[in-house]
Amino acid sequence: MSPDVDLTVPLPGPHPLRKGFLDLDHRLFAAVAARHWPGGDRVLPRLSRSANHGALWFAAAAAVAASRTPRARRAAVRGIASLGVASLTINTVGKRSVRRARPVLDPVPLVRQLKRQPITTSFPSGHAASAAAFATGVALESPAWGAAVAPVAAAVALSRVYTGVHFPSDVLAGAALGAGAAFAVRGLVPTRAQLTPPARPVAQVPALSGGEGLVMVANLGSGTSERVRALCDALPLAEVIEAEPAEVPAELEKAAGRARVLGVCGGDGTVNAAAGVALRHGLPLAVLPGGTLNHFAYDLGVEDVRALSRALEQGEGVRVDVGRFTSGGLSGIFLNTFSLGVYPELVRERERWSHRIGGWPAGLLAAVRVLRADRHPLRAEVGGRTRPLWMLFAGNGTYHRMGLAPGRRLDLADGRLDVRVVHGGSRPALRLLSAAFAGPLTRSPAHAAVQVPRLRLKGVAPGTLLAYDGEVTETEGDVTVEKLPEALTVYRPLPGD
Numbered sequence: 001m002s003p004d005v006d007l008t009v010p011l012p013g014p015h016p017l018r019k020g021f022l023d024l025d026h027r028l029f030a031a032v033a034a035r036h037w038p039g040g041d042r043v044l045p046r047l048s049r050s051a052n053h054g055a056l057w058f059a060a061a062a063a064v065a066a067s068r069t070p071r072a073r074r075a076a077v078r079g080i081a082s083l084g085v086a087s088l089t090i091n092t093v094g095k096r097s098v099r100r101a102r103p104v105l106d107p108v109p110l111v112r113q114l115k116r117q118p119i120t121t122s123f124p125s126g127h128a129a130s131a132a133a134f135a136t137g138v139a140l141e142s143p144a145w146g147a148a149v150a151p152v153a154a155a156v157a158l159s160r161v162y163t164g165v166h167f168p169s170d171v172l173a174g175a176a177l178g179a180g181a182a183f184a185v186r187g188l189v190p191t192r193a194q195l196t197p198p199a200r201p202v203a204q205v206p207a208l209s210g211g212e213g214l215v216m217v218a219n220l221g222s223g224t225s226e227r228v229r230a231l232c233d234a235l236p237l238a239e240v241i242e243a244e245p246a247e248v249p250a251e252l253e254k255a256a257g258r259a260r261v262l263g264v265c266g267g268d269g270t271v272n273a274a275a276g277v278a279l280r281h282g283l284p285l286a287v288l289p290g291g292t293l294n295h296f297a298y299d300l301g302v303e304d305v306r307a308l309s310r311a312l313e314q315g316e317g318v319r320v321d322v323g324r325f326t327s328g329g330l331s332g333i334f335l336n337t338f339s340l341g342v343y344p345e346l347v348r349e350r351e352r353w354s355h356r357i358g359g360w361p362a363g364l365l366a367a368v369r370v371l372r373a374d375r376h377p378l379r380a381e382v383g384g385r386t387r388p389l390w391m392l393f394a395g396n397g398t399y400h401r402m403g404l405a406p407g408r409r410l411d412l413a414d415g416r417l418d419v420r421v422v423h424g425g426s427r428p429a430l431r432l433l434s435a436a437f438a439g440p441l442t443r444s445p446a447h448a449a450v451q452v453p454r455l456r457l458k459g460v461a462p463g464t465l466l467a468y469d470g471e472v473t474e475t476e477g478d479v480t481v482e483k484l485p486e487a488l489t490v491y492r493p494l495p496g497d
Helices: 016-034 040-050 052-065 070-097 126-141 143-162 168-188 225-234 245-256 268-281 295-300 305-314 342-357 359-372 428-437
Strands: 214-219 239-243 261-266 285-289 317-327 330-334 337-341 378-382 385-396 417-423 447-452 454-457 465-468 471-474 479-491
Touching: 016 143, 016 168, 040 052, 040 143, 052 070, 052 126, 052 143, 070 126, 070 143, 070 168, 126 143, 126 168, 143 168, 214 225, 214 245, 214 285, 225 239, 225 261, 225 285, 225 305, 239 245, 245 261, 245 268, 261 268, 268 285, 268 295, 268 330, 268 479, 285 295, 285 305, 305 479, 317 385, 317 465, 330 465, 330 471, 337 342, 337 378, 342 385, 342 465, 342 471, 378 454, 417 454, 417 479
Parallel strands: 214 239, 214 261, 261 285, 285 479
Antiparallel strands: 317 330, 317 479, 337 385, 337 465, 378 385, 385 417, 417 447, 454 479, 465 471
16 A cells, blocks of 8 residues: 555534634624723623622512512513523523533633633523513513613623623524523413403593593502502592591492592402492493402503503593392392302401411411311202302303413403302312313313303302402302393503503
8 A cells, every 4th residue: 555645534624604603703702802882891791790690680670570560560570480481491401502612711801801700601691591581571561661671681691792701692592592481481471461351342431631520439448548649640630539448338429429430449349349339320430459459450451540540531441241149138249250168268268367467378378277177068059950069150251361370351241150160079179279270161070160141049058158359248048140241331541542
């Protein structure tokens, strides 16, 4: 064999497209290193360090939530949840899939370099992912807060190239991953805008310039003072009456005698009382949420003073259904839910503790105490057959669940009662939990769900606990539950304004 023959096989080089991309990435990195931004050497390294372990975003979430509006609080929670998903993805998949070395710091001025250099792989940028996840999550719930957070998130992402710890492609990939995490969270827990009910049927309501003609009764027991002050600033001609809980029914009746529009600020029980007065007097109702849960106002699409004042001044409203129940000489209405069985006991137990430990802890404690107690299911004749029941629930409108979000109504004028029944059995806790996670129109040996306009229950023992819109009373025998379609006119801003 001739010694001049070379039998070595050259190894293939990188693909031309990949090589071109890497060259571009390095050139962009060098260009950023060579560029001097006024104030950048002083601000961007500090900003980059402040985002370590998400500290900057937790502080930003606290600042957003401090505005105390429901949308801001939801935006802050969604931002942190999105950040959490992005961080988990980066640390479990992202950093291990592409083991890219960090950039060489030679072209980066010493004044910009971080005192502590990261030791993980370069691709993708965890800081950029967290920044984009938080900003996108906030923006999906509140575009206004998202616009405020976005420049800070962009600066954090830029700082990772400016300080020399990432290539531009690392940052872009991280930002894309972070935004994807925020959209993934939205898929699991939809934003409020995705669940806003249709603004129909539209009602003719008076436009109240400056709130003139509105008489609003606010329940002081619901902690409404701050919202009342905001309402007075937004609608200076409105008349506002602040009343203790025991005085609210009488003040509502007085207000109805001189109002063009009856207003109420309080929780669901207070709104229920105001709805009854509005129906009797033929008045439109303006609802400002002021309690703990505020199911009706939020399902309606009215969250704060801004939304309500806009609807009042522009004369925008809709008609909604009302539920009605009768039992012997007892009668009442409900805007949200009606129930028999275990749930009224839970409500009563929750109210016993809520003033001492707060609403949500009281609800958890009540659930534990009620489900652990030794009890027997109620008995009632439903559809011609006597059945043992742990609970019967009737919603004023169909409750839907999207992703992991709690059930909400997407239509407040669908003409239907959403009836859920949990059959009697030896293990009420498991049956109640399975029914809680089931959707509408489901059936099983443990529970059933139907949608009907009217329901008749026979054989209900007098004195059986009954709950409606968070209030508890006792039945007086057989129970009838029915719908009053489009019976109540309420203010709410219409889409497109």
